[in-house]
Amino acid sequence: MENQDYIICECQLEALEAFVSSIEPVFEIKIVRAPSICMTMVQAEDAVEYQPFYLGEALTTECELIVNGQKGYGICLGDEPLRCYCMAFIDAITQLKDIDLSKTYQFLNEQARLIEEAKKIEYNHIQRTKVDFKLMEQD
Amino acid sequence: MGYVAVKGGTDAIHNSHELVEFYRLRDAVTPIDIKQIRSQLRLAVDKVMGEGGLYAPDYAAIALKQAEGEVFEAAFIIRAFRTTLQRRFYSETINTRELFIKRKISASFREIPGGQILGPTRDYTQRILDTGKVEETAEDIKKFLEVFESKIDREKLQSVKTYTKVIDLLREEGLLKPIDKNEDRRLVDITREAIKFPAPRSARLQMMARAETGGLMAMGYSSMRGFGSVHPTVGELRYGHLPVRIKDPSGRIRYAGKIEITEAEMVSSVSAAKKNAVPKFTIGYGLCFGQNDTKVICMGILDSTMRSPDTGSPANDQEFVLYHTEGIEAMGFTNHLKLPHYVDFQSALSNIRGAIERNEQLKEGQKAEEVTFMQP
Numbered sequence: 001m002e003n004q005d006y007i008i009c010e011c012q013l014e015a016l017e018a019f020v021s022s023i024e025p026v027f028e029i030k031i032v033r034a035p036s037i038c039m040t041m042v043q044a045e046d047a048v049e050y051q052p053f054y055l056g057e058a059l060t061t062e063c064e065l066i067v068n069g070q071k072g073y074g075i076c077l078g079d080e081p082l083r084c085y086c087m088a089f090i091d092a093i094t095q096l097k098d099i100d101l102s103k104t105y106q107f108l109n110e111q112a113r114l115i116e117e118a119k120k121i122e123y124n125h126i127q128r129t130k131v132d133f134k135l136m137e138q139d
Numbered sequence: 140m141g142y143v144a145v146k147g148g149t150d151a152i153h154n155s156h157e158l159v160e161f162y163r164l165r166d167a168v169t170p171i172d173i174k175q176i177r178s179q180l181r182l183a184v185d186k187v188m189g190e191g192g193l194y195a196p197d198y199a200a201i202a203l204k205q206a207e208g209e210v211f212e213a214a215f216i217i218r219a220f221r222t223t224l225q226r227r228f229y230s231e232t233i234n235t236r237e238l239f240i241k242r243k244i245s246a247s248f249r250e251i252p253g254g255q256i257l258g259p260t261r262d263y264t265q266r267i268l269d270t271g272k273v274e275e276t277a278e279d280i281k282k283f284l285e286v287f288e289s290k291i292d293r294e295k296l297q298s299v300k301t302y303t304k305v306i307d308l309l310r311e312e313g314l315l316k317p318i319d320k321n322e323d324r325r326l327v328d329i330t331r332e333a334i335k336f337p338a339p340r341s342a343r344l345q346m347m348a349r350a351e352t353g354g355l356m357a358m359g360y361s362s363m364r365g366f367g368s369v370h371p372t373v374g375e376l377r378y379g380h381l382p383v384r385i386k387d388p389s390g391r392i393r394y395a396g397k398i399e400i401t402e403a404e405m406v407s408s409v410s411a412a413k414k415n416a417v418p419k420f421t422i423g424y425g426l427c428f429g430q431n432d433t434k435v436i437c438m439g440i441l442d443s444t445m446r447s448p449d450t451g452s453p454a455n456d457q458e459f460v461l462y463h464t465e466g467i468e469a470m471g472f473t474n475h476l477k478l479p480h481y482v483d484f485q486s487a488l489s490n491i492r493g494a495i496e497r498n499e500q501l502k503e504g505q506k507a508e509e510v511t512f513m514q515p
Binding site: 003005006009010037038039040041042043044045046047048049051052053054055056057058059060062064071073075076077078079119120121123124125126127128129130131132133135 | 188192193194196197221225226227229230232233239240241249257258259288297299310315324340341344348349382383389396402426
């Protein structure tokens with residue numbers, strides 16, 4: 001699913017954890033790399049001449065699982081062991097063939113809707129600070 | 140004179156650390172929650188992440204609590220913490236044109252794509268001390284949020300948009316100075332490679348991104364005041380959050396989360412070097428973690444100054460700017476002066492005493508000669 005990782009990274013952790021807990025018992029899960037923190041160097045470029053440079057590092061959590069024989073990876077910013085585990089789990093199951101993913105997509109679609117709504121609300125609050133300064137000689 | 144180490148003092152040092160904790164806690168007030176620091180000391184957290192060189196809001200908040208709000212110390216703690224972690228990934232290059240805009244202003248143009256969005260700023264306040272904050276309660280916060288939320292109509296929400304940058308308009312009009320093909324464009328990582336001067340622009344931008352805000356401001360201000368020649372205008376200043384994508388071990392590029400950044404493009408005009416050539420605009424670039432207008436504005440100024448080397452102006456001297464705006468190094472060096480220098484100082488003391496003694500002996504010798512000379 002497009003935006004799957006975005007939804008998992010941005011949704012409410014409690015909802016994600018509850019959903020994964022509800023479906024994981026039917027899968028055989030092997031933890032290859034338990035969630036652990038590391039760093040990611042953030043690459044940037046100046047927006048004018050596109051010269052690359054390193055902005056700084058970001059704390060990252062990574063996790064690797066094998067679910068029913070399928071590898072799944074989770075990588076998310078911050079110290080987020082639960083979210084990262086869930087990301088790896090959903091990454092693995094969405095690559096499995098012959099399983100019913102309707103519940104998973106239903107969950108992700110619902111979370112996507114909530115995230116977009118929250119984003120839109122924030123955007124509209126920000127738009128209230130739009131200003132149109134008049135020059136002194138103007139009315 | 141080399142350094143001579145000291146030993147001992149373990150108990151006193153331990154007790155001193157305990158005393159720090161005592162002074163932090165002795166009033167036995169409610170402990171500050173990390174979430175409170177993240178939320179209500181947002182800009183301090185941003186500074187710690189920026190100067191610590193690690194985007195980790197929760198950990199920056201912990202460092203601030205541990206350091207009793209001392210931003211230098213907190214950034215130092217974060218720098219030390221990052222050395223304990225393995226760097227496992229490099230992100231894909233972030234694209235600031237994808238920014239979710241929280242603030243977007245230009246001092247160069249009144250009308251910019253999408254308009255001027257002030258966003259969260261104290262720019263137009265009178266800095267009057269709000270003593271009402273003393274009485275602030277959880278109920279007040281709840282009431283404020285309710286009123287704030289009611290100010291938009293949820294049935295008529297505008298869709299989220301991204302906007303063209305001001306510099307893109309300048310570029311389209313051919314007003315920007317062309318790229319200098321002779322400039323060193325190597326991508327250097329100053330955390331892995333000791334900086335050498337002249338440093339490539341990538342190293343300069345990286346060092347400034349994690350430099351100390353006050354240091355950058357002092358240098359940028361010096362140039363604007365006349366100890367240099369760059370006095371630019373804010374072409375555009377943006378603050379918001381943008382996505383970070385990372386390639387996972389299977390080679391797929393994955394969304395990993397978002398980071399908050401502030402970005403500035405500072406516009407300066409340059410006169411043409413050759414006769415009959417047209418003048419152009421140059422852009423100084425600033426980018427840092429979190430919300431920090433002052434830092435990116437000064438970074439943009441110094442990006443421009445350092446592209447015109449001149450050891451006569453501090454702000455145009457790469458080594459001067461980069462070494463002296465590196466807050467953690469500067470703080471470390473300054474504070475090392477408090478550590479025991481007994482042998483150093485004893486040596487200086489003995490030199491000065493010796494010189495005084497020799498001088499006195501010389502004076503006495505001269506006096507004795509004068510007395511001998513005056514005797515008939």
